[in-house]
Amino acid sequence: MTVDGALARVIRSAAGRGAAARAEACELCAAPVPGEHPHLYDTADAEVRCVCGPCSVLFADDAAGEGRYRLVPRRRLRLPPVDTAVLGVPVGLVFFVPRSDGTVTAQGPSPAGAMRWEVDAAAWQRLSAVFPQLASMAPDVEALLVNTVRGLQEHWIVPVDDCFRMVAVIRREWRGLSGGERVWPAVERFFAELTERS
Structure with missing residues (x-):
């Protein structure tokens, strides 16, 4: 996983929960995403990607997208x-x-x-x-x-x-x-x- 890329996204999101959070968009379809939104792990680029709810549903099965994207679970x-x-x-x-x-x-x-x-x-x-x-x-x-x-x-x-x-x-x-x-x-x-x- 590219730490710098994923970290930059998290810092932008955490630092600006106001304007920066409102400006965030799904990295697959470009729809706006709220501050709390799903993420996909991109196996090809080893990065975490922000996605909207509808796009995340498409990748609920690990085999979706030929396995390139994996939905990050919410389990704690x-x-x-x-x-x-x-x-x-x-x-x-x-x-x-x-x-x-x-x-x-x-x-x-x-x-x-x-x-x-x-x-x-x-x-x-x-x-x-x-x-x-x-x-x-x-x-x-x-x-x-x-x-x-x-x-x-x-x-x-x-x-x-x-x-x-x-x-x-x-x-x-x-x-x-x-x-x-x-x-x-x-x-x-x-x-x-x-x-x-x-």
């Missing part, structure tokens, strides 16, 4: 603590995306965007055996989102666009070298909103 499921240390990712705020090719990527937000690296697929399979909910994740479009920063234990299966929204929050609120006073309360609000939306 809070999990008990997942021991992600076995995945070798030393970051307290990170999301893991299983891919349709069998690989798994980890992405951690930073003030410059998302840092991305590949996770050992065998380690992911072992973790999925312990937490069967992980095996139910839709490849490319759902993520395991983890926040263990400042003693929190937030573990969620979320739509991948939620993860890009979180990255946008970090970029918008980060100040200085350590993040400043605004970033961590904003991250806590983000997870509180996840609870409300689940």
Whole structure:
């Protein structure tokens, strides 16, 4: 997934819920879309695309469009603590995306965007055996989102666009070298909103 392209869309949407949100349009038919709208994952370009409700219905079946577009689901499921240390990712705020090719990527937000690296697929399979909910994740479009920063234990299966929204929050609120006073309360609000939306 091209983080910069998807992130730019999320930042535009989150930053301007007023005029910018009203100006958003479906990337398939150009119809206006509201602030809360469906997304498609474009497998050819590895990007998230904004779509209107009627266009999203056309891609409810993963085989639609010869499999090029996959509808990003709306499922938000809070999990008990997942021991992600076995995945070798030393970051307290990170999301893991299983891919349709069998690989798994980890992405951690930073003030410059998302840092991305590949996770050992065998380690992911072992973790999925312990937490069967992980095996139910839709490849490319759902993520395991983890926040263990400042003693929190937030573990969620979320739509991948939620993860890009979180990255946008970090970029918008980060100040200085350590993040400043605004970033961590904003991250806590983000997870509180996840609870409300689940």
